[in-house]
Amino acid sequence: MIFLILLLNLLFSDNDRNKSGVFSISRIQYGGGGDWYADKSSIPNLLKFISKNTDIITADDQQVVKIGDNNFFSSNYLYMTGHGNIKLTDEEIIILRDHLIGGAFLHADDNYGMDKSFRELLSEMFPEKELIEIPPSHELFNIYFEFPNGLPKIHEHDNKRAQALGIFHNEKLIILYTYESDLGDGWEDPKVHNNPEDLRQKALKMGTNIVTYSLVQ
Template identity: 50%
Template sequence: MKLHTFIFLFIYTSVTCAQSVAILKYNGGGDWYSNPTALANLVKFCNDNIDTNIKENIKTVDVGSIDIFQYPFLHMTGHGNVFFSDDDSENLRKYLISGGFLHIDDNYGMVPYVTKELKKVFPNKELIEIPKTHPIFKTAYDFPNGLPKIHEHDGKAPKAMGVFHKSRLILLFTFESDLGDGWEDQEVHNDTEDVRQKALKMGANIMKYVFVN
C-alpha cells in the first residue's frame, strides 16, 4: 500500500468510526500543556449541545509521531517558543493535506514562532485571514463579527488566520482572542458566564466544521 493511501485510510477511519481529539505536543520549550482543562470542557460542551459524539478522554500526541493520524482534530496552544524539526514538519504536512485539522490557539506570545515554523510545514502557502462569511463562524452558532474577544492583552482585535488546501480549511490559527482560556474551568480565570459561552460556542463551531462538514 502506498504511503499516501495508508494515511488517507487512517484518517478516514478516525473520522468516521472514532471521533477523537488530541492536544499537540511540540518542541522548543513552549508550554504546550497550558490550559489543561480547556479541551475536555469544550468536548463536553459539544457533546451536550451540538450532538457530537467525541471521546471525552483527551490524549496528548507528539507532532512528529505517526499517532497524530488517529485524530482528525488536533489542538495546539501555549505562550512561547515553538520548534518543528524537518521530520515534524513533514509529518504534520502529510497529516493536514490528507484530511486532518489543526487548531492553534495563541495563549499569548506564540505568533512570531508559529508563523516562522509554519513556513517549514507549508513553504508555498501563506496564512490568510479568514473572512467573517466563512462557514466556521456559523456552523452551529452565529458569529457575524467573526472571532470573539475572550481575554484582553494589548487591545488588538482578535484574528482568525488559516491555511487552505484545495479550498478546504486545514489549519486555523486564532490569536488576540484566547479561546482556550474561555474553555477552562470557570475558577481558573474567573470569566463571566457570558464570556465563557462565547468561547465555547466558537469552539463548537470549529468542532462542527471538522466533524460534520
Template identity: 50%
Template sequence: MKKITITIVFITLIIPIFSYAQEIATLKYNGGGDWYSNPTALPNLISYCNTYLNTTIKEKPQVAEVGSSSIFQYPFIYMTGHGNVFFTKSDAQNLQDYLLSGGFLHIDDNYGMEPYLRKELVKIFPDKELKEIGKNHEIFKDKFIFKEGLPKIHEHNSKRPQAFGFFHEGRLVLLFTYESDLGDGWEDPSVHNDPKEIRDKALKMGANIINYAFKH
C-alpha cells in the same frame, strides 16, 4: 469425484485515517513552549460539544506528539501555549501529510506564541500563504452565529482578534486564532473567573471549529 476449487478472496480492509471513535488530541511540540497549558480547556469543550452538537467525543483528550504517526488517529488536533515553538523538517512534513490527508489543526495563541509560530508554519506549507479568515466564512456561522467573526475572550494588549488559516482545495486545514484566547474561555470557571457570557462565546466558537473539522 469432481474436484471443486474454492478461491478464497482475502479482502484487505484499508481503514482510513480518522475512522476511529471520535477522539481529539493536544499537540505536543518542541521548542520549550508550554504545550500543556489550559489543562481543563479541551475536556470542557468536549463536554459542550457532546451536549450541544450530539458528538460522541471521548471525554479525555489524548496527547499526540508532533512527529509521531499517532496524529493520524485524530480528525482534530489542538495546539496552544505561550512561548517558543520549533518544528524539525520531519515534524513539518508529518503535519503537512496529516493536514492534506483530512486532518485539522487548531492553533490557539495563549499569548506570546505568535512570533515563534509564524516562522515554523512556513516549514509546513512553504508554498502557501497564511490568510486572514473573513467573518463570512462557514466556521463563524454554521452552528452558532458570530456576525463579527472571531470573538475576543481575553484582553492582552487591545489588539483585535484575528483568525488566520491555510486552505487546501477549498478546505480550511489549519486555523490559527490570535488575540482571542479561546482556550482560556474553555477552562473551568474558577481558573480565570470569566463571566458566563464570555465562556459561552468561547465554547460556542470552539464548537463551531470542532463541527467544521468533523464535517470536512
C-alpha cells in the same frame, strides 16, 4: 439543522473517531520550550459542551500526541496552544504537513506568546501558502452558533482585535489559527481566569463551530 446533523453523523462515522468510536481532540506535544500543555481543563470542558449541545459523541478527555507517533496518524483533529516557543524538527514538519494535506485539521490557539514562532513554523511548513484572514461571513462563524462579527475576543492582552487566520489546501481549511482571542482560556474552568459566563459561553460555542466545520467541510 436536520441536514447538518445527518451530514455530521455520516462524515463523523468515518473520519474522526478514535478506537472507542468517539470524537476526540489530539493535543500536540511539541519541542522548543513552550508550554504545549497550557489550559489543562480547556479541552475536556469543550468536549463536554459539544457532547451536551450537539449530536457528536465525544471522548471525556483529550489525548496527547507527538508528531510521528502511532497515535498521531490516527488523529484527524489536532490542537496546539501555548505561551512560548514552538520548535519542530525537519522531519516533524514534513510529517505534519503531509498529514494535514492528507485530510487532517489543525487548530492552533495563541495563548499569548506563541505568535512569532508559530508563524515561522507555518512559513517553513507551507512556504508556498499564505495565512489569510477568514471573514465574518465565512461558514465557520454560522455553521452551528451565530457569530456575525467573527471570532470573539475572550481574553484581553494587547488591545488588538481577535483574528481567525487560515491556511487552505484545495479550498479546504487545513489550519485554523485563532489569534488575540484566547479561546482556550475561555474553555477553562470558571475559577481559573474568572471570565464572565457570557464570555465562556462564546468561547465554547466558537469551539463547537470549529469542530463542526472541520467535520463537514
